[in-house]
Amino acid sequence: DVKVTQSSRYLVKRTGEKVFLECVQDMDHENMFWYRQDPGLGLRLIYFSYDVKMKEKGDIPEGYSVSREKKERFSLILESASTNQTSMYLCASSFVSSGNTIYFGEGSWLTVV
Protein backbone atom coordinates (compact mmCIF):
# COMPACT_ATOMS: atom_id res chain seq x y z
CA ASP A 1 0.00 0.00 0.00
CA VAL A 2 1.09 3.54 -0.72
CA LYS A 3 1.87 5.40 2.43
CA VAL A 4 2.27 9.10 3.10
CA THR A 5 3.38 9.61 6.67
CA GLN A 6 3.28 12.86 8.55
CA SER A 7 5.59 12.82 11.52
CA SER A 8 3.34 14.54 14.03
CA ARG A 9 -0.39 14.20 14.36
CA TYR A 10 -0.87 16.87 17.01
CA LEU A 11 1.48 19.70 17.96
CA VAL A 12 1.24 22.65 20.30
CA LYS A 13 3.86 25.38 19.80
CA ARG A 14 4.46 28.84 21.18
CA THR A 15 4.35 32.05 19.16
CA GLY A 16 7.74 32.77 17.65
CA GLU A 17 8.95 29.16 17.71
CA LYS A 18 10.40 27.52 14.62
CA VAL A 19 8.23 24.59 13.62
CA PHE A 20 9.04 21.67 11.33
CA LEU A 21 6.37 19.46 9.83
CA GLU A 22 7.79 16.38 8.17
CA CYS A 23 6.26 14.25 5.45
CA VAL A 24 7.62 11.01 4.02
CA GLN A 25 6.26 8.92 1.15
CA ASP A 26 7.34 5.44 0.18
CA MET A 27 6.29 5.27 -3.47
CA ASP A 28 9.10 7.16 -5.20
CA HIS A 29 6.69 9.95 -6.17
CA GLU A 30 8.14 12.98 -7.90
CA ASN A 31 5.47 15.41 -6.68
CA MET A 32 4.89 16.37 -3.09
CA PHE A 33 2.53 19.00 -1.70
CA TRP A 34 1.69 20.84 1.49
CA TYR A 35 -1.88 22.04 2.01
CA ARG A 36 -3.46 23.93 4.83
CA GLN A 37 -7.09 23.27 5.78
CA ASP A 38 -9.31 25.70 7.67
CA PRO A 39 -13.06 25.49 8.33
CA GLY A 40 -15.04 27.17 5.58
CA LEU A 41 -11.98 27.68 3.41
CA GLY A 42 -11.29 24.15 2.21
CA LEU A 43 -7.73 23.12 1.38
CA ARG A 44 -5.29 25.72 0.17
CA LEU A 45 -1.92 24.94 -1.37
CA ILE A 46 1.08 26.32 0.48
CA TYR A 47 4.00 24.88 -1.53
CA PHE A 48 4.70 21.98 -3.82
CA SER A 49 7.77 20.25 -5.14
CA TYR A 50 8.13 18.31 -8.39
CA ASP A 51 11.69 17.11 -7.83
CA VAL A 52 14.47 17.06 -5.27
CA LYS A 53 15.51 20.61 -4.36
CA MET A 54 12.78 22.05 -6.58
CA LYS A 55 9.88 23.97 -5.09
CA GLU A 56 7.07 26.18 -6.24
CA LYS A 57 4.88 28.56 -4.28
CA GLY A 58 1.23 27.74 -3.98
CA ASP A 59 -1.61 30.07 -3.13
CA ILE A 60 -0.60 30.97 0.44
CA PRO A 61 3.20 30.68 0.86
CA GLU A 62 3.64 33.67 3.17
CA GLY A 63 5.08 32.70 6.53
CA TYR A 64 6.18 29.26 5.31
CA SER A 65 9.17 27.68 3.65
CA VAL A 66 9.87 24.13 2.49
CA SER A 67 12.77 21.77 2.04
CA ARG A 68 13.17 18.76 -0.21
CA GLU A 69 16.65 17.32 0.12
CA LYS A 70 15.59 13.74 -0.59
CA LYS A 71 12.92 12.49 -2.94
CA GLU A 72 10.89 10.79 -0.25
CA ARG A 73 10.85 13.65 2.25
CA PHE A 74 9.18 17.07 2.08
CA SER A 75 9.37 19.38 5.07
CA LEU A 76 7.23 22.40 5.85
CA ILE A 77 8.89 25.04 8.00
CA LEU A 78 7.28 27.82 9.96
CA GLU A 79 10.21 30.15 10.67
CA SER A 80 8.39 32.03 13.42
CA ALA A 81 5.04 30.52 14.26
CA SER A 82 2.08 32.83 14.76
CA THR A 83 -1.41 32.18 16.10
CA ASN A 84 -2.95 32.61 12.65
CA GLN A 85 -1.00 29.54 11.55
CA THR A 86 -3.06 27.37 13.87
CA SER A 87 -4.55 24.91 11.39
CA MET A 88 -4.61 21.40 10.00
CA TYR A 89 -1.75 20.68 7.58
CA LEU A 90 -2.01 17.96 4.96
CA CYS A 91 0.82 16.50 2.95
CA ALA A 92 0.22 14.73 -0.39
CA SER A 93 2.26 13.05 -3.09
CA SER A 94 1.85 11.75 -6.63
CA PHE A 95 3.70 10.65 -9.74
CA VAL A 96 4.19 13.32 -12.38
CA SER A 97 2.46 11.21 -14.98
CA SER A 98 -0.54 10.08 -12.98
CA GLY A 99 -3.78 11.79 -13.82
CA ASN A 100 -5.86 10.69 -10.92
CA THR A 101 -3.76 9.24 -8.16
CA ILE A 102 -2.81 11.67 -5.44
CA TYR A 103 -2.22 10.29 -1.97
CA PHE A 104 -2.68 12.19 1.28
CA GLY A 105 -1.22 11.80 4.73
CA GLU A 106 -3.42 11.76 7.81
CA GLY A 107 -2.84 15.42 8.63
CA SER A 108 -1.07 17.36 11.35
CA TRP A 109 -3.08 19.49 13.72
CA LEU A 110 -0.97 22.47 14.75
CA THR A 111 -1.97 24.83 17.55
CA VAL A 112 0.11 27.97 18.11
CA VAL A 113 -0.43 29.60 21.49
Add this chain to the structure above:
Amino acid sequence: AQKITQTQPGMFVQEKEAVTLDCTYDTSDQSYGLFWYKQPSSGEMIFLIYQGSYDEQNATEGRYSLNFQKARKSANLVISASQLGDSAMYFCAMRYLYSGAGSYQLTFGKGTKLSVIP
Protein backbone atom coordinates in the same frame (compact mmCIF):
# COMPACT_ATOMS: atom_id res chain seq x y z
CA ALA B 1 -6.83 30.19 -12.83
CA GLN B 2 -8.98 27.34 -11.68
CA LYS B 3 -11.82 27.79 -9.24
CA ILE B 4 -14.05 25.21 -7.60
CA THR B 5 -17.40 26.15 -6.04
CA GLN B 6 -19.36 23.99 -3.64
CA THR B 7 -22.50 25.91 -2.72
CA GLN B 8 -23.80 23.57 -0.01
CA PRO B 9 -21.92 24.06 3.29
CA GLY B 10 -23.99 21.31 4.92
CA MET B 11 -26.54 18.72 3.93
CA PHE B 12 -28.69 16.10 5.63
CA VAL B 13 -29.89 12.87 4.09
CA GLN B 14 -31.94 9.99 5.42
CA GLU B 15 -30.17 6.66 5.62
CA LYS B 16 -30.69 4.53 2.48
CA GLU B 17 -31.67 7.52 0.36
CA ALA B 18 -29.61 9.02 -2.46
CA VAL B 19 -27.96 12.42 -2.18
CA THR B 20 -26.33 14.79 -4.66
CA LEU B 21 -23.46 17.07 -3.69
CA ASP B 22 -22.97 20.00 -6.04
CA CYS B 23 -19.72 21.13 -7.59
CA THR B 24 -19.10 23.68 -10.31
CA TYR B 25 -15.74 24.67 -11.69
CA ASP B 26 -14.28 27.47 -13.70
CA THR B 27 -11.52 26.97 -16.20
CA SER B 28 -10.64 27.98 -19.71
CA ASP B 29 -8.50 24.91 -20.21
CA GLN B 30 -9.69 21.87 -22.14
CA SER B 31 -7.65 19.17 -20.44
CA TYR B 32 -8.38 18.67 -16.76
CA GLY B 33 -9.39 16.11 -14.18
CA LEU B 34 -12.08 16.33 -11.52
CA PHE B 35 -11.93 14.55 -8.19
CA TRP B 36 -14.07 13.94 -5.16
CA TYR B 37 -12.57 13.24 -1.76
CA LYS B 38 -14.19 12.23 1.51
CA GLN B 39 -12.77 13.43 4.81
CA PRO B 40 -14.10 11.77 7.98
CA SER B 41 -13.66 13.46 11.34
CA SER B 42 -10.35 11.64 11.77
CA GLY B 43 -8.87 13.89 9.08
CA GLU B 44 -7.55 11.62 6.35
CA MET B 45 -8.51 12.41 2.77
CA ILE B 46 -10.06 9.43 1.02
CA PHE B 47 -10.16 9.44 -2.78
CA LEU B 48 -13.65 8.54 -4.06
CA ILE B 49 -13.92 9.12 -7.78
CA TYR B 50 -12.24 10.74 -10.78
CA GLN B 51 -13.50 12.14 -14.08
CA GLY B 52 -11.29 13.27 -16.94
CA SER B 53 -12.49 16.13 -19.10
CA TYR B 54 -12.34 13.95 -22.22
CA ASP B 55 -14.12 10.99 -20.66
CA GLU B 56 -17.45 10.53 -22.42
CA GLN B 57 -19.00 8.31 -19.79
CA ASN B 58 -19.80 9.48 -16.28
CA ALA B 59 -17.47 7.90 -13.74
CA THR B 60 -18.88 5.38 -11.27
CA GLU B 61 -17.29 3.64 -8.29
CA GLY B 62 -19.64 1.43 -6.34
CA ARG B 63 -22.25 3.67 -4.67
CA TYR B 64 -20.55 6.81 -5.99
CA SER B 65 -21.19 8.32 -9.38
CA LEU B 66 -20.12 11.60 -10.88
CA ASN B 67 -22.69 13.52 -12.89
CA PHE B 68 -20.40 15.33 -15.33
CA GLN B 69 -21.96 18.10 -17.40
CA LYS B 70 -19.09 19.67 -19.30
CA ALA B 71 -21.04 22.49 -20.95
CA ARG B 72 -22.36 23.58 -17.56
CA LYS B 73 -18.97 23.02 -15.93
CA SER B 74 -20.49 20.92 -13.21
CA ALA B 75 -19.30 17.69 -11.59
CA ASN B 76 -21.84 16.67 -8.99
CA LEU B 77 -21.28 13.65 -6.77
CA VAL B 78 -24.19 11.27 -6.33
CA ILE B 79 -24.14 8.86 -3.41
CA SER B 80 -26.77 6.15 -3.67
CA ALA B 81 -28.23 4.30 -0.67
CA SER B 82 -26.59 6.50 1.97
CA GLN B 83 -25.06 4.83 5.00
CA LEU B 84 -24.27 6.23 8.44
CA GLY B 85 -20.57 5.91 7.62
CA ASP B 86 -21.01 8.37 4.77
CA SER B 87 -21.26 11.22 7.29
CA ALA B 88 -18.17 13.32 6.53
CA MET B 89 -16.84 16.36 4.71
CA TYR B 90 -16.77 16.00 0.93
CA PHE B 91 -14.43 17.98 -1.27
CA CYS B 92 -14.51 18.53 -5.00
CA ALA B 93 -11.12 19.20 -6.59
CA MET B 94 -9.58 19.81 -9.98
CA ARG B 95 -6.18 19.69 -11.66
CA TYR B 96 -4.90 20.37 -15.12
CA LEU B 97 -3.58 17.42 -17.09
CA TYR B 98 -0.94 19.01 -19.27
CA SER B 99 2.73 18.61 -18.51
CA GLY B 100 4.44 21.30 -16.55
CA ALA B 101 5.07 22.28 -12.97
CA GLY B 102 1.93 24.35 -12.71
CA SER B 103 -0.33 21.48 -13.59
CA TYR B 104 0.39 19.12 -10.77
CA GLN B 105 -1.54 20.45 -7.84
CA LEU B 106 -5.19 20.03 -6.92
CA THR B 107 -7.42 23.03 -6.39
CA PHE B 108 -10.16 22.33 -3.85
CA GLY B 109 -13.61 23.64 -3.15
CA LYS B 110 -14.61 24.63 0.38
CA GLY B 111 -16.38 21.38 1.04
CA THR B 112 -19.83 20.10 1.97
CA LYS B 113 -20.53 18.51 5.33
CA LEU B 114 -22.87 15.57 4.84
CA SER B 115 -24.81 14.17 7.78
CA VAL B 116 -26.69 10.90 7.37
CA ILE B 117 -29.70 10.54 9.65
CA PRO B 118 -30.76 7.09 10.86
